[in-house]
Amino acid sequence: MEGKKIGRRLEGKVAIVTASTQGIGFGIIERFGLEGASVVVSSRKQANVEEAVEKLKSKGIDAYGIVCHVSNAQHRRNLVEKTVQKYGKIDILVCNAAANPSTDPILSTKEAVLDKLWEINVKSSILLLQDMAPHLEKGSSVIFITSIAGFQPQGSMAMYGVTKTALLGLTKALAAEMGPDTRVNAVAPGFVPTHFASFITENSQVRESIEEKTLLNRLGTTGDMAAAAAFLASDDSSYITGETLVVAGGMPSRL
Numbered sequence: 001m002e003g004k005k006i007g008r009r010l011e012g013k014v015a016i017v018t019a020s021t022q023g024i025g026f027g028i029i030e031r032f033g034l035e036g037a038s039v040v041v042s043s044r045k046q047a048n049v050e051e052a053v054e055k056l057k058s059k060g061i062d063a064y065g066i067v068c069h070v071s072n073a074q075h076r077r078n079l080v081e082k083t084v085q086k087y088g089k090i091d092i093l094v095c096n097a098a099a100n101p102s103t104d105p106i107l108s109t110k111e112a113v114l115d116k117l118w119e120i121n122v123k124s125s126i127l128l129l130q131d132m133a134p135h136l137e138k139g140s141s142v143i144f145i146t147s148i149a150g151f152q153p154q155g156s157m158a159m160y161g162v163t164k165t166a167l168l169g170l171t172k173a174l175a176a177e178m179g180p181d182t183r184v185n186a187v188a189p190g191f192v193p194t195h196f197a198s199f200i201t202e203n204s205q206v207r208e209s210i211e212e213k214t215l216l217n218r219l220g221t222t223g224d225m226a227a228a229a230a231f232l233a234s235d236d237s238s239y240i241t242g243e244t245l246v247v248a249g250g251m252p253s254r255l
Contacts, residue, residue: 006031006034006035007035008035008036009036009233009235010032010035010036010092010230010234011035011037012036013037013092013233014037014038014039014040014083014087014090014091014092015029015032015037015038015039015040015092015093015094015233016040016042016083016090016092016093016094016132017029017032017039017040017041017042017094017096018042018043018068018095018096018097018128019042019043019070019096019097019098020039020041020042020043020052020094020096021041021043021045021048021049021051021052022043022048022052022194022195023192023194023195023222024096024145024189024192024222024225024226025043025094025096025145026055026222027221027222027223027225027226028094028096028222028225028229028230029041029052029056029063030055030056030059030061030226031223031226031229032092032226032229032230032233033056033061033062034059034061035230035234037062037091037092037233038062038063038064038087039056039061039062039063039064040063040064040065040066040079040083040087041053041056041064041065041066042065042066042067042068042079043067043097044067044068044069045067046067049065049066050065052065053065064082064083064086064087066078066079066082066083070120070124070125070128071119071120071123071124073127076127076128077131079128080128080131080132083135084135089135090132090135090136090140091136091137091140092142092143092233093129093132093136093140093141093142093143094142094143094144094145094229094233095125095129095142095143095144095145096145097120097124097125098120098121098145098160098163098164099116099117099120099121100117100157100160101113101116102159103156103157104159105158106158106159106162109159113159114159117159117160117163118163121160121163121164121166121167122163122167122170125144125170126170129142129174133178133182136178136181136182138181139181139182139235139238140182140183141183141184141185141232141237142174142178142182142183142184142185143184143187143229143232143233144167144170144171144184144185144186144187145186145187145189145225146164146165146167146168146186146187146188146244147160147161147164147189148188148189148190148191148246148248148251148253149161149164150164150166150167150168150188151165151168151246151252151255152252153165164188165255167186168186168188168244168255171184171185171186171242171243171244172242175241175242176242179241183232183237183238183240184241184242185232185237185240185241185242185243185244185245186243186244186245187225187228187229187232187244187245188244188245188246188247188248188253189220189224189225189247190214190220190246190247190248190249190251191210191219191220191248192219192220192221192222192224192225193207193219194222207219213251214248214249214251215249215250215251216249216250217249218249219249224247228245228247231245232245
């Protein structure tokens with residue numbers, strides 16, 4: 001993001017991003033803050049939250065941190081209540097928390113793992129929105145982070161991909177339910193080398209084979225994903241809802 005001119009499209013907005021202390025989540029919350037939003041950082045570990053808040057504040061961003069394990073009901077309520085207590089409203093929510101606890105084929109995946117995938121990747125976002133909906137401002141924006149794997153779930157990411165497919169449908173369903181006051185969209189990242197996707201960065205052959213599948217011959221960056229999320233959070237996308245913006249360098253993306 002260094003060297004690029006960033007607009008101030010989110011001035012006066014309050015944004016929550018789940019799992020936002022590193023990777024794509026941190027990239028998104030940093031971009032929101034640079035565009036003028038007050039941002040609420042959340043993830044499971046207090047130390048990570050504090051470190052991310054300090055990084056953001058060092059860039060002149062109004063940042064506030066709240067520990068939140070998205071599958072914990074009290075944590076979810078706390079995230080909403082503390083944000084409203086501090087800022088009085090919520091304008092933007094990005095549901096970024098996800099887990100991929102297993103690389104087993106679907107028919108070999110244990111029931112507890114299936115439950116965890118559903119709970120963290122899909123159900124927790126619904127439950128968080130149930131708590132948050134009464135506090136969302138008119139003109140608010142909800143963004144789900146899905147995945148290119150949601151369009152073609154396969155290999156070691158198959159069941160993870162299926163939960164991301166569910167978010168494509170959830171985006172459509174909630175756009176209908178929450179409109180016209182709230183827009184609901186999704187960003188589907190391609191392959192971005194982060195800690196979560198360490199299998200890409202650790203193996204140069206894997207990296208090269210993924211790069212070859214894109215039309216731009218490169219992996220995505222957290223900045224690429226943040227730019228897409230900032231567009232969907234801003235009034236520049238005020239006539240867009242129920243859509244999934246694929247940010248994957250031209251990788252095929254049809255169900």
